[in-house]
Amino acid sequence: KSLPEREMKRRHGDNSVEVLSPTMAGGLFAMDRKYFFEIGAYDLGMDIWGAENLEISFRIWMCGGVLEINTCSTIGHVYRQTFPYSSKKDVGLKNGKRLAEVWLDEYKEFFYQISPPAKEVDMGDISERVALRQRLQCRSFRWYLENIYPEVQVPSRDF
Numbered sequence: 001k002s003l004p005e006r007e008m009k010r011r012h013g014d015n016s017v018e019v020l021s022p023t024m025a026g027g028l029f030a031m032d033r034k035y036f037f038e039i040g041a042y043d044l045g046m047d048i049w050g051a052e053n054l055e056i057s058f059r060i061w062m063c064g065g066v067l068e069i070n071t072c073s074t075i076g077h078v079y080r081q082t083f084p085y086s087s088k089k090d091v092g093l094k095n096g097k098r099l100a101e102v103w104l105d106e107y108k109e110f111f112y113q114i115s116p117p118a119k120e121v122d123m124g125d126i127s128e129r130v131a132l133r134q135r136l137q138c139r140s141f142r143w144y145l146e147n148i149y150p151e152v153q154v155p156s157r158d159f
Contacts, residue, residue, distance in 0.1 A: 022067070023058075040132045059133075097118045101126055107154070
């Protein structure tokens, strides 16, 4: 089964209707330019890539937007022969920690349970991102889990 039952019902069996998606793949999206900047663009404190797709997905949903997959679209992705970035240690942990601290609320503890080294990583200043969330009057991550991705299995607190 590729789509949740609730999504199949919403689409009334019409495969041409867009799919509401909890998250998107990184870098593979189209969005109104003005809206992109209104909701905070990319988190400039994140390095290279990794977790930015989740951060912007959560932000879109939690701050009043909708994330859709156009079923009639075709996306291409060109891979380079060589990696064009100088690799920095703990990039994924840093980006993940920024995401967790700004958007996951009490659920950030699950992130730290599966990524304990992230506790020691310097994530930089997140005050602008926290202020952005407040300014946009975004909903809680609990709301996201209950309304946007109710199919996800959330581990118990003693994970």
